[in-house]
Amino acid sequence: MPVMVELQSGPEMKVETLVKRLREEVGAEWVLTSPSDLRTYECDGLTGWRQAPIAVVLPATTDEVSRVLALCHLLGVPFVARGSGTGLSGGALPVEDGIVIGLSRMRSILSVDLENERVVVQPGVPNLQVTQAVQAAGYFYAPDPSSQRVCSIGGNVAENSGGAHCLKYGFTTNHVTAATLVLSDGRVAHLGSQCPDSPGLDLLGVLIGSEGTLGVVTEVTLRIVRSPERIQTLLAAFDSTDGAGQAVAAIIAAGIVPAAMEMMDRATIEAVEATMHAGYPNCGAALLVELDGPAPECESLFQEVSALCQRVGATEVRVAADERERALLWKGRRGAFSAMGRVSPDYYVQDGVVPRSRLAEVLAGIGQLEAKHGLRVANVFHAGDGNLHPLILYDRRSPGGAGRARELAEDILGLCLAAGGSLTGEHGVGRDKVCQMPRLFSVSDQEVMCRVRTAFDPSGLANPGKLLPTPRLCGEHPGIYRPHPIELAGQAERL
Amino acid sequence: MKAPSAPELTELLGPGAVLPSTDALPVRVHPSSVEQVSALLALANSRGWVVLPQGGGTKAGWGGGTGICDLVLEMTGLNQLVEHEPGDLICVAGAGMRLGRLQEIVSRAPGYQQRLMLDAPQGSRATLGGLVATRASGPLRTRYGTMRDLLLGAQFVLADGTIARTGGKVVKNVAGYDLDKLLVGSNGSLAVLVEVALRLHPVPSGRASVVLAHATPQRAASFLAALRRVPAVPSIAEVLWPERTVLVQLESSPEGAERQAELVAAIDPEARQLDDAEWEHWHRTLSSRPWEGDGVVAGLALPLSRIPNLLFLAEQMDQKGVDFSLSLRGTVGVGEIRLPSVEGTVRGFREALESMDGELEIHRGSGVVGQMGSTLSDPISRTLSAAVKRALDPRGTLAPWRVTEPSPFSSGAADGPDCG
Ligand SMILES: Cc1cc2nc3c(=O)[nH]c(=O)nc-3n(C[C@H](O)[C@H](O)[C@H](O)COP(=O)(O)OP(=O)(O)OC[C@H]3O[C@@H](n4cnc5c(N)ncnc54)[C@H](O)[C@@H]3O)c2cc1C
Numbered sequence: 001m002p003v004m005v006e007l008q009s010g011p012e013m014k015v016e017t018l019v020k021r022l023r024e025e026v027g028a029e030w031v032l033t034s035p036s037d038l039r040t041y042e043c044d045g046l047t048g049w050r051q052a053p054i055a056v057v058l059p060a061t062t063d064e065v066s067r068v069l070a071l072c073h074l075l076g077v078p079f080v081a082r083g084s085g086t087g088l089s090g091g092a093l094p095v096e097d098g099i100v101i102g103l104s105r106m107r108s109i110l111s112v113d114l115e116n117e118r119v120v121v122q123p124g125v126p127n128l129q130v131t132q133a134v135q136a137a138g139y140f141y142a143p144d145p146s147s148q149r150v151c152s153i154g155g156n157v158a159e160n161s162g163g164a165h166c167l168k169y170g171f172t173t174n175h176v177t178a179a180t181l182v183l184s185d186g187r188v189a190h191l192g193s194q195c196p197d198s199p200g201l202d203l204l205g206v207l208i209g210s211e212g213t214l215g216v217v218t219e220v221t222l223r224i225v226r227s228p229e230r231i232q233t234l235l236a237a238f239d240s241t242d243g244a245g246q247a248v249a250a251i252i253a254a255g256i257v258p259a260a261m262e263m264m265d266r267a268t269i270e271a272v273e274a275t276m277h278a279g280y281p282n283c284g285a286a287l288l289v290e291l292d293g294p295a296p297e298c299e300s301l302f303q304e305v306s307a308l309c310q311r312v313g314a315t316e317v318r319v320a321a322d323e324r325e326r327a328l329l330w331k332g333r334r335g336a337f338s339a340m341g342r343v344s345p346d347y348y349v350q351d352g353v354v355p356r357s358r359l360a361e362v363l364a365g366i367g368q369l370e371a372k373h374g375l376r377v378a379n380v381f382h383a384g385d386g387n388l389h390p391l392i393l394y395d396r397r398s399p400g401g402a403g404r405a406r407e408l409a410e411d412i413l414g415l416c417l418a419a420g421g422s423l424t425g426e427h428g429v430g431r432d433k434v435c436q437m438p439r440l441f442s443v444s445d446q447e448v449m450c451r452v453r454t455a456f457d458p459s460g461l462a463n464p465g466k467l468l469p470t471p472r473l474c475g476e477h478p479g480i481y482r483p484h485p486i487e488l489a490g491q492a493e494r495l
Numbered sequence: 496m497k498a499p500s501a502p503e504l505t506e507l508l509g510p511g512a513v514l515p516s517t518d519a520l521p522v523r524v525h526p527s528s529v530e531q532v533s534a535l536l537a538l539a540n541s542r543g544w545v546v547l548p549q550g551g552g553t554k555a556g557w558g559g560g561t562g563i564c565d566l567v568l569e570m571t572g573l574n575q576l577v578e579h580e581p582g583d584l585i586c587v588a589g590a591g592m593r594l595g596r597l598q599e600i601v602s603r604a605p606g607y608q609q610r611l612m613l614d615a616p617q618g619s620r621a622t623l624g625g626l627v628a629t630r631a632s633g634p635l636r637t638r639y640g641t642m643r644d645l646l647l648g649a650q651f652v653l654a655d656g657t658i659a660r661t662g663g664k665v666v667k668n669v670a671g672y673d674l675d676k677l678l679v680g681s682n683g684s685l686a687v688l689v690e691v692a693l694r695l696h697p698v699p700s701g702r703a704s705v706v707l708a709h710a711t712p713q714r715a716a717s718f719l720a721a722l723r724r725v726p727a728v729p730s731i732a733e734v735l736w737p738e739r740t741v742l743v744q745l746e747s748s749p750e751g752a753e754r755q756a757e758l759v760a761a762i763d764p765e766a767r768q769l770d771d772a773e774w775e776h777w778h779r780t781l782s783s784r785p786w787e788g789d790g791v792v793a794g795l796a797l798p799l800s801r802i803p804n805l806l807f808l809a810e811q812m813d814q815k816g817v818d819f820s821l822s823l824r825g826t827v828g829v830g831e832i833r834l835p836s837v838e839g840t841v842r843g844f845r846e847a848l849e850s851m852d853g854e855l856e857i858h859r860g861s862g863v864v865g866q867m868g869s870t871l872s873d874p875i876s877r878t879l880s881a882a883v884k885r886a887l888d889p890r891g892t893l894a895p896w897r898v899t900e901p902s903p904f905s906s907g908a909a910d911g912p913d914c915g
Contacts, residue, residue, distance in 0.1 A: 113800075115799065115800040116798045116799050116800050117723075117799065138724075159669065160669045160673065162667060166667070170644065171667070173673065173676070174640075174644060183875070183879075187875050188875060189873060189875035189876050189879055190873040190875070190876060191873075191876055193796075193854065194798050194852055195796035195797055195798060195828065195829075195852070195853060195854050196796050196827055196828055196829050197630065197632070197636075197641060197643075197680075197794070197796055197829050198796060198854055199680070199794075199854065199856040199868060199869070200680075200876070200880060201677060201680070201681060201685075201880045201883060201884075202643065202676045202677060202679060202680055203677075203876060203879055203880065203883070204676075205643065205673055205675075205676020205677065205679070206672055206673060206674065206676055206677050208673065208676075209669050209672065209673045210672055210673075226723065226724070228726070229726030230726075249582055252582065252583075252584065253581070253582060253606065253607060254697075255607075255608055255609070255697025255698065255699070255700070256697070257696075257697065293726075293728060293747075293751075294726040294727055294728060294747070294751060294754070294755050294758075295726065295754075296747075296748075296750055296751045296753075296754035296755070297728075297747040297748055297751030297752075297754075297755070300748045300750060300751055301748060301751075353663075353665045353667055353668055354665070355580060355582075355583045355585070355664070355665055356582065356583050356666075357580060357582035357583050382667070385665075385666050385667040386583075386665055386666070386667065387667045420663075420664055420665070421663070421665050422663045422665050422667075422668040422669075422670050423670040424668075424669050424670050425665075425667040425668060425669060426667065426669055427669075428669055429669075429670060429671065433670075437670070437671065440663070440670055440671075441660070441670070441671060442659070442660070444657050444658060444659045445659045445660050445661065445671070446671075447657070447659075448653065448657065448659045448661075448674065448887070449661075449671050449672045449674065451886040451887060452672055452674065452677070452883060452886060452887070453672070454886060455879065455882040455883045455885070455886040456879065456882070456883075467671070467672075468671075
């Protein structure tokens with residue numbers, strides 16, 4: 001599709017040409033350029049970062065996405081894909097002089113194949129709709145981010161999203177078997193296969209979690225899972241997060257893999273009670289444990305889990321007697337972020353990972369950091385896989401409030417890394433943590449990632465400035481890695 | 496290009512690291528540190544030598560077989576345990592450690608019962624790095640997946656000697672690209688693995704098993720379809736042909752396993768539970784079965800809905816007197832088949848499988864019948880795979896014939912010195 005474009009004619013001409021050609025490709029009403037329209041797309045769930053794009057394009061088909069990217073390629077315009085904009089790392093933050101490709105019109109479920117346990121969807125389909133489409137037939141789609149009513153499958157693929165039940169069932173990467181990827185020059189690749197363990201390089205595996213930097217995903221094949229026969233849920237109350245942490249360790253040591261194991265500390269429980277009255281016990285920490293599977297297995301393990309909780313000092317164990325009570329136990333957990341939004345003017349969600357055996361120690365360290373920085377931290381997190389979500393409560397209007405919150409957040413990451421953990425368990429690097437990457441990865445590690453990125457996107461137009469640090473964003477020596485005192489003392493090393 | 500010589504390599508690595516051999520290529524070296532691997536690769540890369548990393552040598556025929564190379568890196572010297580943290584269900588070890596040794600180490604942790612849930616053929620002699628590179632798996636694939644699901648992080652060396660890491664040692668991690676996935680199944684063509692971090696699983700305390708014997712294809716297929724619907728989570732569900740047998744293993748708490756086995760046995764009046772001795776008898780040979788006897792061995796995969804077609808085909812082959820042996824993970828749609836080393840037979844089987852939307856990959860015997868694997872049908876993915884290979888190994892130093900996918904009907908470079 002050869003087009004004549006005056007590339008030489010200055011930035012304004014370029015924008016005009018771009019918008020005109022975009023309108024030809026997808027229809028004028030699907031190209032937004034007015035400042036009020038663009039405002040919606042200025043940020044994702046990490047609202048502290050904002051940038052208006054030149055335009056927002058809303059394509060309806062793979063072919064349209066391909067033509068839009070071919071055009072971007074021709075004109076050298078960077079692009080950022082956007083699903084539902086719930087990301088918490090600034091992954092869908094627009095780039096200056098770039099466009100946003102919104103996938104919100106591509107929200108059809110294309111096929112449901114129960115016999116082969118596959119569902120094919122467009123990228124804008126909200127996560128929960130997949131389960132809704134198959135649950136009557138006794139199946140579900142396992143990855144269940146707390147944002148599942150809203151967040152899109154395309155966003156899930158880009159972030160390799162997890163959820164409470166990923167402890168047992170695995171993450172998005174374990175549930176996607178094929179994807180259509182439009183490359184930054186407009187070519188369309190079909191990655192993966194209808195067969196498992198297909199020979200050849202696992203390009204699909206690299207795509208999942210690539211945060212929109214390898215191209216735009218326009219179709220996804222998902223694996224669905226048979227619904228368990230029985231689900232049982234309990235909430236155990238403890239005096240402190242230490243006690244709850246011991247229960248986590250005891251359950252894992254007993255060889256039990258719960259479907260979900262979530263922890264909430266006192267600050268979280270108080271906020272949840274104040275705003276949504278879930279009826280949680282008044283305690284220092286609560287552990288929500290859910291088991292599922294064949295009824296006999298589920299029932300015997302459930303007994304064992306309750307006994308273990310009691311043995312390590314649970315002050316109370318509440319068992320959900322029916323679906324209604326189960327929903328109530330989950331209500332507080334699912335609503336914890338929004339509850340926090342109501343008790344604190346602002347909060348920042350950190351997303352660090354620690355080895356599960358070191359939960360108690362890191363939580364104690366976070367407690368010390370709270371005191372040091374004079375800010376409160378509420379912990380509500382996926383305890384079973386060591387994925388912490390400390391919510392740092394602050395007030396942006398108080399002098400230095402945001403700065404202190406950021407420092408505290410970075411110190412928490414330092415604790416996670418010193419314990420042998422990771423920068424992010426499910427929210428991604430995005431723009432938020434791009435300058436933190438050098439704390440975990442050496443220059444060579446990052447260079448290898450960069451080589452792979454370039455193999456997919458030689459032009460560098462796909463979501464630039466995300467995932468990998470650049471000197472422009474982070475300075476010549478990207479990142480602000482400072483060895484943690486434990487590392488200096490030789491008691492810990494970064495992996 | 497100056498060929499590698501034992502004295503030059505000895506100078507680089509010190510005495511003992513270059514294995515005695517005849518004058519013929521390839522030279523075999525036995526590095527014992529990451530730095531040595533890096534130095535060797537940097538040298539090889541600058542000289543234009545072709546290098547083949549090798550683990551236990553149990554799967555040398557995989558991924559396009561052995562080809563012509565100048566240097567073989569025997570990785571079994573990098574076999575140290577770095578960390579086993581039973582409370583986290585993880586371990587970190589040198590990529591040259593053999594699986595058997597790792598299992599021994601992790602099973603010794605007092606107060607815990609855990610294992611790496613991988614029962615690939617000849618698994619105990621295979622190295623961890625080799626198992627990652629080949630993505631080999633066995634009957635337990637049914638419940639626990641492959642190395643794709645078990646690898647948490649890796650340290651590796653690129654062809655130019657760059658030492659790098661990906662992933663980590665925690666079970667949940669999305670920092671950076673998931674290059675672990677790229678290394679799994681790359682057959683040594685992208686990088687040399689030097690250290691791996693792996694997820695372990697608890698060993699369930701109870702086990703029960705069920706057999707359906709003397710099944711027709713129809714009956715076996717219906718049994719499998721029903722097995723996917725009953726509330727039981729098998730850890731093994733192997734279909735064996737021409738034995739016309741389906742074997743199911745349930746693992747859970749003792750009573751949980753028992754109750755699940757009852758449900759499974761109730762699917763078909765001919766199905767029955769096995770006692771421990773009977774199960775042991777079957778289980779002993781389960782993962783090595785397709786490798787026993789002569790012939791070509793290939794991995795196969797197909798959509799679940801096509802399993803009946805495959806079983807009908809197998810039945811027909813048996814009636815025609817073809818000497819073959821099929822092992823299929825019946826609730827997943829992957830397995831292996833041993834076929835006679837006859838080009839027409841292999842080709843015929845491949846075509847039949849492809850007509851079922853399935854795929855075939857030769858693991859043993861490509862020297863006889865050529866690679867004849869299925870190819871990726873998508874041209875853009877092929878171009879991308881080649882671009883990734885070029886990005887990581889621009890000079891084609893690492894097993895370049897193990898291209899990212901087999902080319903159809905090309906002979907697997909059977910002439911020339913064998914690296915295997
Ligand atoms: C209240 C709340 C709770 C949350 N809970 C969880 C949780 O439990 N677990 C979890 O993992 N996350 C959670 N998240 C984070 C977020 O919901 C997930 O990251 C989600 O996958 C983002 O989906 P999205 O459609 O909103 O993506 P967006 O925010 O629109 O985009 C995210 C990234 O994906 C890229 N992208 C989007 N679509 C495509 C596409 N089609 N092709 C290529 N790239 C694309 C974007 O460029 C961006 O980099 C939560 C967020 C909120 C606000």
